[in-house]
Amino acid sequence: MTSLADHEEERLRILEETGALAGPDPVLDAICREARDHFSVPIALITLVDRQKLRVKAAQGLSVSELPRDTAFCTYTILSDDVFVIPDMLADERFRSNPLVLGQPHLRFYAGAPLAYLRDIRLGSLCILETRPRRFSPGDKAELAEMADRVVTAIATQELKALGTLFASRH
Structure with a gap:
């Protein structure tokens, strides 16, 4: 597992350069809805x-x-390429006093797949949350990771479209 400081400046630069932080994206909305329904x-x-x-x-x-x-x-999810799972946040000392656990929406379960854009560059995550403890199988992890890969593909596609538009406007 890497530390927060490893590749942080490069990761932040890529977030800005890709335009990933800008506005909503219907493709990402659909993947998010699919993850909620699937799990x-x-x-x-x-x-x-x-x-x-x-x-x-x-x-x-x-x-x-x-x-x-x-x-x-x-x-925590962006520290590794692995899906990060917290089966019961109240049982985990890192998270038991988190305001989202103690207060609304009273979260208890978290699973997040990192959005691995480049080697060692994780932009964020696709995550699912539950208000009760839960198990998450290796198969579940693989499915969430596959959905996260689709999120990264959508972000990269948006970046390519933006570059194409920029190039076309200059010529």
Whole structure:
């Protein structure tokens, strides 16, 4: 597992250069909805982790556009290429006092797949959340990781479209 500082400046630069932080994307909304429905959870989010905040790029079941980075579970997700799972947040000392666990929406379960854009560059996560403890199988992890790969493909496609538009406007 890497530390938060490893590749951080490069990761933040890529977030800006790709335009990933800009506006909503219907493709990402659809993947988010698919994740919520597939895993039968009340909340699914696609998040991007910038310097100070967790930016919510797509959401199902939770109306929030950003969260402080220091309370965001996704900060842990971007430390590794592996799906990060917290089966019961109240049983985990890192998260039991988190305001989202103690207060609304009283979260208990988290699973997040990193959005691996380049080697060692994870932009954020596709995550699912539940208000009760839950198990998450290796097969579930693989399915969530595959959905996260589709999110990265959508972000990269948007970047290519933006570059194509920029190139066309210059010629």
